[in-house]
Amino acid sequence: MISLTETIRVARPVQECFDYAADFRTTPEWDATAFKAKKLSDGPVGLGSTFSVRCRLPLGSIELSYTITEFEPAKLVTLQAESWLFSAVDTITFAEEQGQTRIDYRADFSYKMPFAALEGALKNGMQRMGKVALRGLQRALEDNNAAPEISSGSATADRLLWPGLAMFSKWGYRRGRKHWLPMSASLKGKRMIVTGASSGLGLATARELARRGAELILVMRNPERATAVVEDLKTETGNPAIRHELADLSLMADVDALAQRLLKQGQPIDVLVNNAGALFNDWGETAEGLEQSFALLLLSPWRLTQALHPLLKAAGQSRVVNVVSGGMYSQKLRVDRLEATPDDYAGATAYARCKRALTVVTEEWAQDWAEDGIVVNAMHPGWADTPGVETALPAFHTLTRLILRSPEEGADTIIWLCAASEAGTVSGKLFLDREPRTTHLLSRTREDSAEREKLMRFLEGFEIEALAVA
């Protein structure tokens, strides 16, 4: 048997350290040998939870199956690992020590026959690896990552346009993730609203935020689907603090009613994710007489966020995440063209114009609300394989199927903007793959300050008109 023992100390509450380390999905963030991990069992992390972790070997990789065999919250977790090469028992104990958390990690490896004979030769290397992994865990828990900046490679790709577009595919995600830093911030007690949580990116976002312990309010429009999503997420993650609110977000009366309900409840909002959206191939009007792309993609998130400003401010430090689209790179802000008429309607153009406008709104809010402690950022997910893309863009979906991101990959930057400590230090940026990116790939799409000002006045004006309709 080879035994590794290491001790680290971290200036964080014991419970937060325990929650992070006991959830073995985090291993790729701190153990350089682990590159893929998932939880196999449903429910909260606890006694009997199972994980699969894929680790690099000098040649190839190995799948380890972990089961939690002892679980005493904030004190001790023991995991039994099995693989074809070895069995291991990882015992991690946690204790408060002079305002810090002391973590003692012991791993006992027993190689299977005929590899047991190699134990003597492997011992030193394994002990070195154990030390490095524990330093990684310490760094992850210290959670003092630098503020996000664009890498020189991404800046070059953006300047060259086509490489910039190639980053929208799953290759961009895979390239980006090589440089990502651990995300160990605790979301317990953080109240987060996600719109459009019934499918695609919104559902993937809700699932991950639920797993991380956030208190979730999921905005959906179909009551049966909403109930099913909430129940599924509770079962899957063991997080009981998930509920839904119903609203057809293309109707301003529904948006207003939703905002009024939340204002009446009066609970501060830590994060608002404006994700709901759709690309309408045909021109259409809502029951309130608004062109539907404009209503759903721009006026709705604008109006909801404006109305919830008091609750965002009340949180002290809060975040707004606006989900836009890379399609907006093709369009310049033209306020007089935001509400398309039936004669000049093209679905993808109307969609892109609204997303461009929401990006500008993001920058304006970031400035206006900085003193209120509200950071506002936009993100675009690249191209992700969601029901929305499959329905609205069937030809694009068929052509690009092999290079599309999964919904989880597309949602990663939304989750990072909601959860990562360093993401709370920047405001008014557009992100892709956890990096702030340019808002213009083409110089012809740059708007002037008068047009930006016009946009904000235009949206405020709509507030009055739509209220009259309601």
Ligand SMILES: NC(=O)c1ccc[n+]([C@@H]2O[C@H](COP(=O)([O-])OP(=O)(O)OC[C@H]3O[C@@H](n4cnc5c(N)ncnc54)[C@H](OP(=O)(O)O)[C@@H]3O)[C@@H](O)[C@H]2O)c1
């Ligand atoms: N997937 C991509 O590649 C991609 C690329 C760029 C930007 N985006 C953006 O990402 C966001 C999510 O899209 P997705 O790809 O995940 O599409 P999706 O799977 O179709 O999800 C869209 C979500 O928005 C909701 N929604 C649509 N209309 C609504 C309404 N009137 N009221 C309330 N909720 C409504 C949908 O609810 P229902 O289930 O009730 O329809 C669904 O939950 C959108 O803002 C989209 O523009 C996606």
